[in-house]
Amino acid sequence: MENAVQDMKKAHKIIAEFTYEKGQVDRGYTNRTLYVDLSNNRVESRPVTEDMKEKFIGGRGFGLWLLWNGVKDETKWNDPENEVVISAGPIAGITTYPGSGKSLVVTLSPLTNVPVDSNVGGYFGPLLKFAGWDAIEVQGKAKSEVVVFIDGKEGKVTIEEAPEEAINSHILGEQLTEIYADNEEDKRSISVVSAGEGAGHTLLGCLNFSFYDVNRKYVRYKQAGRGGIGTVFRDKKVKAIVVKYPNVKGDSNHPADWKKVADTGVRLHKEIHTYDQHQCKMRTTGTPYLVSIMNDYDLLPVKNFKYGSSPDAMKLAGTVWTPRYRLGKHDGCWYGCTLMCCKTVDDFELKTGPYKGDKVAIDGPEYETIGGVATNCNIFDPDYTLECNFYCDTYGIDTISFGTMLGFLMECWEAGVLDKEKTGGLELTWGNVDAAMELLHQMGAGYGFGKLAGLGIRKLKKHFVEHFGADEHFLNDIGMEAKGLEYSEYVSKESLAQQGGYGLTNKGPQHDEAWLIFMDMVNNQLPTFEDKAEALHYFPMFRTWFGLNGLCKLPWNDIQPGDNKTTDEPHKVPEHVQNYVDLFNGVTGRSINKEDILTMSEGVYNFQRVFNLRMGYGTRKHDAIPYRSMGPVTVEEYESRADRYDRQLKEILGIADPSSKTTEEKISLLRKHREQQYELLIDAVYKRRGWTSDGVPTMETLKRLGIDYPDVVRIVEKHIG
């Protein structure tokens, strides 16, 4: 490989070069961002203002602010002025607190046409900061395939034509790590951001963020999955962005109070060591521990979210995966993460596709991948799940959108919307792993029915109605997308709060804003609309804060202190909330309290809502959700849980004898009720968030949060007169 790689390196042609003073991180910030214009081969340094730090904090906040200033009101995802912005946040890069190496990526999404934010592990964000930059902002379009290289060792940024490397990530990551590392030991200094061929051929593109595993001696990847960011990346003809920074140290983030940061981490490490084995078993199982639990609570998507469980689910449970992992000394996606949820399966021999016969390492599968590409398609085959996971990643296709979209297609096949003639021969029946893999390979290479499927559910619905004569109402009911983004993998039918947790999001139905199903459906802790609205204020704001700071959500509540259950609000994990306050203050030298966490997030969250308005979206009608996420659409779906639904008709709607009605009549009655409930929920949530009844942040809200900038006010005034 070494000779071939050296030939690739020789073929690089530097088309722009920018040198800079390396500088030093100060209290979590470098106080400058890196701007790269691919259309004009221009690279420049831009200052980070105190107002930026105060209002937007970092990470997702910086991404949204830079993107806002980079685009126009009418910018589309594939216009040159759209940007891909990557930023980690002030806490990111510390090595003493688990889950502190996240990057946040922001762009205008090809699926939703509004800003999408996606969080991802891997070393890129922290190394970018230590190399001298709080964010990288990539704008314009290159004329030929390029690599952007940020050399934090030499203080140099280059845009390089890179004609010979592969595009698919599992090869490209290895090639570029080899090219830019000085030697084997230096490979840990490299992180590569790449997409893949599928990202360029579909709208479901994700980004792969690499880190070099020094024990296993290969490159591993985490994904910024949601919203088609990889598609934008490939549209700009970026093959990769590479950062190099050697000599990461425990204090590279230069916190204001090192001892406070270190002490906070020590407490959590002890908790993990003591309790993880009795709680979520992240260290041995990772997120697949959720498969059997979601199945037990009827929340695991099966057959395009028709059902929440399957007798076959245990074939994909956590206990199946643990023996297949090669558990290592370091399974964190950034230094110092003792929760170590990212697992790897080694020496997996591929059975299909362009790499058939190759033995590869696969990062994952995560719960969301299993729920999407497998159970949601009525597939319960671990080998298929791994193969599909691998190809999605290397092609740069989001496993969540792929899985949810594939489930939709399989139901369309079942309903007669699709047949072999329309799919070019693919038999998209439930459980057909061969058809699933063939579709994925078509998407990766951009041909056949796969090219159409790569448009995502929203555009597929339109196509099937216009070209195949499909019933529009039926497709709108079963197509699990909102705002154009495919749902993540939880059945929300029996939790009104979680229906809001998906529908009342800024970017679309991803559960990283709020996951309220247990509090609502199981614990019955949110009986009133006001209770639900309060939860749909608190949790989205609290969780937004992770993305402002470069933090992972898992160490918040997938590990809990032994005495958490005795606290007043155990669902908030108060000790860990205090940890975050201490970390932020310890790093930045500021003095915030736990209430400030919410206010900081509120500013960014409301700014993002206004950004949606600016792009022509962001009002009440855009918070609509498919009925499949609220209740049973089909007769078989109702009858599969008839006891539950009949009981609800009796107890909630006062229908004395549901058996006197046909199933269709019962579906209709239940639907009318549930849709009304959702509208009432929207009213309550908008009120709690300080928005009008159309979902527009009021002027008072903007002023309270200090985001009443002239451009922001201009947008809001158009909507509230």
Added chain:
Amino acid sequence: MGNVMITVNGRPFECEESLSVEELLGRCSFTYPLIVVRLNGKSVAQEDFSRVMIQDGDKVECIHLVAGG
């Protein structure tokens, strides 16, 4: 012996006989590892789940300590 009526998380729950906390969790398929059980407002330690019996009219709270997927 008649059926036992209790409430679980504020909802009526009927069973044929008294159940232990452990049996109740099994009956409800409450398999999530982070659950706090309160019987008539008093916490039940996890090591007592198999020993503590639930009686007719009892109020049981099975609080799943999670707010995030």
